[in-house]
Amino acid sequence: MKALCDREKLREALAIANNVIPAKSTKPILSNVCLVATGDALEVVVTDLDAALRYRIEDGVKIDEPGTVVVPGRVLLEFVRDLTEPTVTIDSSDSSCRVESGSDSCELVVADPDEFPVVARFSDEGSLPLQAGTFTALVGKTAFAAARDQGRYAMHGVLVEIEDGLLRFVATDGRRLALATAPYDTTNYKPTPAGANGAARPTIVPTRGMQLFCRVLTDPLDQVRLNFSDNQVGLKTKHAEAFVRLVDGEFPRYSAVIPRECAHSIEANADTLSRKLRLVSNVTGDDARAVRLSLSRDHLEMFGQSSGKGTAKAHMEVAFKGGNAEIAFNPDYVLEGIKNCERSEVRLEFSERTSPGKFTLGENYVYVVMPITIDI
């Protein structure tokens, strides 16, 4: 294989591919990147068996001799990153691969391309057309609430549901839950017979997969396609095809935990609320990461304390419904939600000190946080 490639394009492709290359693996071949030179493009293929990426570089590529070469991924990325010349030449033989740019060059060890796992091609049949911006917005509004290090396995991802002209993304870690929907015209959406089973049923995409998809989606106006199959989801953009294995598990019954009718409700300016919450949360410590919200008529008082730092209080005017009440939340949870608020006003509704608080952060965006009971 012999190819000439624009350095910046190659670096960008390898940087995205780097998200897939596993840091440690029992299969050493997975730490490699597979470069496939076809008639008009150079493809960068990586996989860790849970996720796979095929990134196609078409502009600034000249293929002299088609072929495939498998070289250490991170080494290649580090080398290309520090090059200064605008082009890179990749020239491989059976035993080595020479990467050259101006006067700089390196000779990399190659692996047998037959050992590299086969990464499937994206099938347009039964796929779901979608605007990149809609997808990334839904991920941004929900993925932060997914479980990271504990909780049920099925919570380590974002639930994607398509029904009744709606695309719904839900994520939870068992303490808070983010639910965002976007209108979606499903009339032209015809899942394949094989995919009917996949797309119709709830699909949990791991958080890491969602992050990979968002890395691949660079232009929000791009039209992309999603394809759900039984055990994986694929995403196709102009340049890339990415595949992620779905989380095999049952997502909790989230609809039961979203409060419907609440005794208390406040409507507050999102910026002011988040500023005051941050202010009070500064004094809360690891022993009690909680801010108490006390509601009285048109008035919200925030109070935080910790044994090692002290106490803090903040007040703000709010639109208020219901009686006087108190509830405490982990301020980090609330702030992470308010950060994504689409409107200038945020509405908080709750019933009791131990029942969930529902934050309405947009027309189609609900964030539910379980309270904390504190001894103050």
Added chain:
Amino acid sequence: MSLSQRNPPAPVATDSPFEPHADARHQALQARRVHARSAAGAPETATSAQALAHSAALAPSAATAHGTGPAGSSSAWQVRPQGGRDRQLPPGTRRILHLDVDAFLASVEQALHPHLRGKPVIVGGLPSERNLVMSCSYQAREFGVRAGMRLAEAARLCPRAIFRRGDSQAANRLREQTTRILRCFSPLVEVASIDDFFVDLTGTLALHGSAFDAAVRIRERVQTEVRLPLTIGIGTSRLLARLAGKLGKPGGVAEVFSGCEERFLAALPVEHLPGVGYKIGALLERFQIQTVGDLRAVSREVLFSSFGRLGLVLAERARGVDREPVQATHIEQADGTLVARPPGSIRRDSTFEPEEGRREIVEAMLAYVVERACHRLRAHRSAAAALEVRLRYVETRTHVELQDSRAEQGSECSARRTLPVPSDSTADLVRAARELLRSLPRRRALVKRVGLTLAPIVARGGWQWHLFDEHAGPDEGAADCAHGVDTKRPSRADRHRSLDETLDRLRARVGFGRILRGSSAELARSHELGADGFRLRTPSLNQ
């Protein structure tokens, strides 16, 4: 006959706490013997004080000061102009009191049951039981009975003794009453153990007069209101107050004058120093180090090379250096209730009598002690960051086997684990403790004791409620959903949290033993269950 008649008062000391010609160590020891005798009859507090004045390094004015104090009649806040020697002290000189209840559990029994006063009382159980003496009144000590002795032996030494099981709840109550009285004198009251206290009276000269006067009034108030006998030591540090108190037992008030600490310590037998136990004492004896003065002559380097870090501590103590402050252990709430500050660790042990071979009983006992410890933990609004489980088997190996240094392990084994997140949940801690117990090596021997330590104790953060039941099956609630009802089942952790809170509230009303958890229900077969819980072999630990 009063002691002063039997032992004529020593010549009143001058400014020097010692008689220049006297062997101070001999005097100190003699003073202790004098006290033991004084307790035989009615322990006249005045005579004790005189005896203290008689001993080395004690307030020469002790007898006088004591004699003039109107017993229990004065208000704690009454201004006492007479400051005695304290008036000559530079401002800010520390005045620390160490208060020790004489024969605490036996005195509690005597306080509760007036007919026991002045009689030999032994607390620990009935003589037919294989238990140990936990506490014995001074009247019983006359016959040679000592704490730690087998009850049967105590019964043999003192056939007229009255044997009691002890009442830990009453002991707690009386201790709290004593704390309240002490808090009238200073906010800095530290309850150091079940029967001793530290009070910092620094800077209260104008308010209470001299520390000695205040100590005498404290002792009288506690005697009158709580009916517990106190021995009080006064010094410029916790160490000196404690050492002075040792010489004042029983029922005396002893003071080490400011400026005379080194000379006081120099004459003291080295084994009086905290940290010098049997082993170190024996080693020091081999080096001809008999008094604290002898120890002081040894350089820090030599002590460090001999005893490691403890050697440095001993060097400090031998010089009377103890800067540790008295820390208030209780906070008074707005409603007047006294709340103890959270302890650094919570330890619970239970001994089986007879020794236990059934694993399920051992596990049930462990679950019970964990439950007890968690109950206390929650009362302090604290959580445990780690726990340790201890198990002691009956020693089955021969003397020769034990001497063999290659013997695999002793009869006691323990395992410790740090929890992923600090917890106060009985269910979590019982599970962790049980796992630790199962990880311990098994021996073909009966179990003598099982115990638990929760340490370190940290402040409890808020309780984060959960959205879902982590262990609910995927179809759980589906039936309700089909009927148009979307139900939410609380998570397991939330349910256990609510259960703990409800049980704590119920037990506060009806008594701990009225409700049993399944994990410790097995114990009901072998142990008597009362309102305060199972009757364990060591009731004082039944907290």
